[in-house]
Amino acid sequence: MLLIVGMTSLVRRAKDNPPTIDPRLANLLVRKPVRVATVAMANKTARIIWAIMTRGETYRASHQPALAA
Helix, strand or coil: CHHHHHHHHHHHHHHHCHHHCCHHHHHHHHHCCHHHHHHHHHHHHHHHHHHHHHHCCCCCCCCCCCCCC
């Protein structure tokens, strides 16, 4: 639930200052309703957190997955 609250804040900030947001979030907001985009980004964040914790790694913002298309 805290991730959804955090993403809601991020979406609100995106509406006030669009150039500063993640392009993935901007694309998602164009295609989906706000609440769906908020929950989707919270889910993505939860999956990133889980992967980092299970592998014992640190977060790398510029990381590209091996299967990225």
